[in-house]
Amino acid sequence: MRTILLVLFVTCAAMAFGQTASVLSGRAAMMQLPENPQHASPHAMGMEQSIVGGAADNYRVEHGERPLWEFGPVSQEPSLGDVARAYRKEKMTAKKAEIVFEKQGS
Numbered sequence: 001m002r003t004i005l006l007v008l009f010v011t012c013a014a015m016a017f018g019q020t021a022s023v024l025s026g027r028a029a030m031m032q033l034p035e036n037p038q039h040a041s042p043h044a045m046g047m048e049q050s051i052v053g054g055a056a057d058n059y060r061v062e063h064g065e066r067p068l069w070e071f072g073p074v075s076q077e078p079s080l081g082d083v084a085r086a087y088r089k090e091k092m093t094a095k096k097a098e099i100v101f102e103k104q105g106s
Contacts, residue, residue, distance in 0.1 A: 068074075078086075
């Protein structure tokens with residue numbers, strides 16, 4: 001019994017202290033956003049840097065477009081209507097249950 005009363009007392013004391021603590025004031029304050037004077041202003045770009053590393057002769061850059069036929073066959077997915085018709089036909093030809101149990105009463 002003493003333990004329960006001690007826990008209850010400590011809990012109530014903590015809640016009372018939390019209400020009286022002046023962590024936040026009750027006054028409304030305007031939010032101030034920091035300003036950056038160079039935000040979205042034009043300036044010179046940085047120096048070009050190689051992301052590959054080493055000399056420029058170590059890699060090669062190709063320009064141009066590859067024809068679409070080089071990427072292999074294009075797969076055609078069936079339309080949603082065809083999928084629905086196939087599903088309906090499969091459902092009609094599926095094996096049905098021979099015995100149907102119905103719950104009678106409660």
